[in-house]
Amino acid sequence: MTGRRRTRSTFLPGLLTRHARHGVLCAGAAVACASLLAGCGVVPGTTGGVGDDPITVMTWAPQDTKATNKPGMPAFARAYARWINAKGGINGRKLNVLTCNDHNDSVAAAKCARQAAKENAVAVVGSYSQYADSFFPSLEGAGIPYIGGYGITNAEFTSPLSYPVNGGQPALLAGLGKALADCGPVALIRPDTIAGDQLPPLLDSGLKAGGHQASKDQRAAEDATEYDGQAARALRATTTTPGDEGCVVPALGDRNGTYMDSFRRAREDYPDVRTAAVLGSVDQTVIDATGGASGPYEGSYITGWYPVASDPRWDGMKQVIRDEAFDDNRIDPADAGVQTTWIAYTVFRKVVESLGSGEVTADTVTEALDNGLRIGTGGLTPTLRWRFQDRLASVGFPRLVNANVTLQVVREGRLVSARKGFVDTTRILQNADVNY
Numbered sequence: 001m002t003g004r005r006r007t008r009s010t011f012l013p014g015l016l017t018r019h020a021r022h023g024v025l026c027a028g029a030a031v032a033c034a035s036l037l038a039g040c041g042v043v044p045g046t047t048g049g050v051g052d053d054p055i056t057v058m059t060w061a062p063q064d065t066k067a068t069n070k071p072g073m074p075a076f077a078r079a080y081a082r083w084i085n086a087k088g089g090i091n092g093r094k095l096n097v098l099t100c101n102d103h104n105d106s107v108a109a110a111k112c113a114r115q116a117a118k119e120n121a122v123a124v125v126g127s128y129s130q131y132a133d134s135f136f137p138s139l140e141g142a143g144i145p146y147i148g149g150y151g152i153t154n155a156e157f158t159s160p161l162s163y164p165v166n167g168g169q170p171a172l173l174a175g176l177g178k179a180l181a182d183c184g185p186v187a188l189i190r191p192d193t194i195a196g197d198q199l200p201p202l203l204d205s206g207l208k209a210g211g212h213q214a215s216k217d218q219r220a221a222e223d224a225t226e227y228d229g230q231a232a233r234a235l236r237a238t239t240t241t242p243g244d245e246g247c248v249v250p251a252l253g254d255r256n257g258t259y260m261d262s263f264r265r266a267r268e269d270y271p272d273v274r275t276a277a278v279l280g281s282v283d284q285t286v287i288d289a290t291g292g293a294s295g296p297y298e299g300s301y302i303t304g305w306y307p308v309a310s311d312p313r314w315d316g317m318k319q320v321i322r323d324e325a326f327d328d329n330r331i332d333p334a335d336a337g338v339q340t341t342w343i344a345y346t347v348f349r350k351v352v353e354s355l356g357s358g359e360v361t362a363d364t365v366t367e368a369l370d371n372g373l374r375i376g377t378g379g380l381t382p383t384l385r386w387r388f389q390d391r392l393a394s395v396g397f398p399r400l401v402n403a404n405v406t407l408q409v410v411r412e413g414r415l416v417s418a419r420k421g422f423v424d425t426t427r428i429l430q431n432a433d434v435n436y
Contacts, residue, residue, distance in 0.1 A: 298412075
């Protein structure tokens with residue numbers, strides 16, 4: 001379509017070929033050879049952690065940009081390093097955390113990956129970037145595993161060196177669609193981008209599973225300063241039948257707040273239309289800022305990857321924040337990015353512990369993960385285990401091993417659990433029409 005803006009952040013389906021996987025394995029072998037040379041003193045530092053040497057990892061995320069920002073993720077990673085090192089490190093080795101700002105820019109994202117390779121990082125842990133096409137080639141070339149990305153790109157669910165801890169946007173949208181099956185007409189407001197093009201079939205897969213008709217797809221500019229026209233059209237589209245008011249689902253990332261300002265103004269004549277969203281675009285801070293119990297999110301269903309922030313299973317993460325970052329307002333324990341970083345470092349710590357007194361390199365970390373190591377996260381996710389071809393390989397997500405989501409609802413201005421436990425969206429995603 002002429003004039004449409006396109007980005008490289010996509011959920012385009014498809015599997016890596018056997019040839020591509022072979023290339024990554026060869027890269028891993030190259031790293032192993034480099035480790036042997038380091039043992040001989042030829043390439044200093046490439047082992048990443050032998051004996052008492054520090055173990056180096058990297059965490060990256062965008063900061064100080066006009067789009068999505070996740071400063072809490074690298075800030076928490078540094079706090080985690082201080083906390084674990086105060087306890088003697090991991091298996092007696094200090095943890096050295098490097099951080100990088102990808103600036104929501106493909107060139108900067110690639111630069112972060114090259115820095116990770118140059119600094120001999122053994123893994124990239126708990127990070128956020130929408131430019132996987134830019135950073136994965138450098139990581140794969142160096143054999144560096146990507147543990148616990150935020151789950152916003154297709155490559156995070158296809159690369160053999162990716163180890164996601166959540167189901168990303170696919171699981172959130174599929175779970176939300178299932179939750180909205182008892183709603184009237186559903187309108188999806190999403191970016192007019194390639195990434196946005198992938199959202200309707202995911203939401204519709206959940207709606208279809210609940211016996212609901214497909215959503216009414218409405219495109220919008222992802223960087224607009226107002227959405228008055230889109231909000232009015234969405235409200236009209238969800239009230240086609242009197243008494244059968246529907247739901248509006250904004251999926252515009254950081255522009256959700258701008259959209260909801262327009263929605264609030266246009267909603268006066270449609271008081272019974274509900275909203276729904278996925279966590280990451282809406283959290284307790286957003287709910288408070290938009291009026292709490294009197295705001296547009298009251299009664300809204302919101303899907304997340306993990307239990308609500310008040311759940312005691314987050315006590316370990318909160319202890320790290322209290323001990324090492326209590327006055328750092330960048331770190332919000334209710335932020336899905338901070339939560340993902342905590343889970344990713346939990347995974348990394350258990351991988352290193354499984355290696356005992358052996359070498360800690362990018363290659364040995366990858367080998368431990370690929371050999372079927374089962375990792376518990378204290379109930380925040382199901383037990384995690386990665387295999388190259390998993391249950392969702394047929395729809396282009398071979399590395400997606402955790403399709404569970406939680407269903408939350410805004411009641412009296414507070415985000416609380418709407419249903420106990422997790423909802424497994426695996427079967428819904430297997431039936432999603434994403435191969436188009």
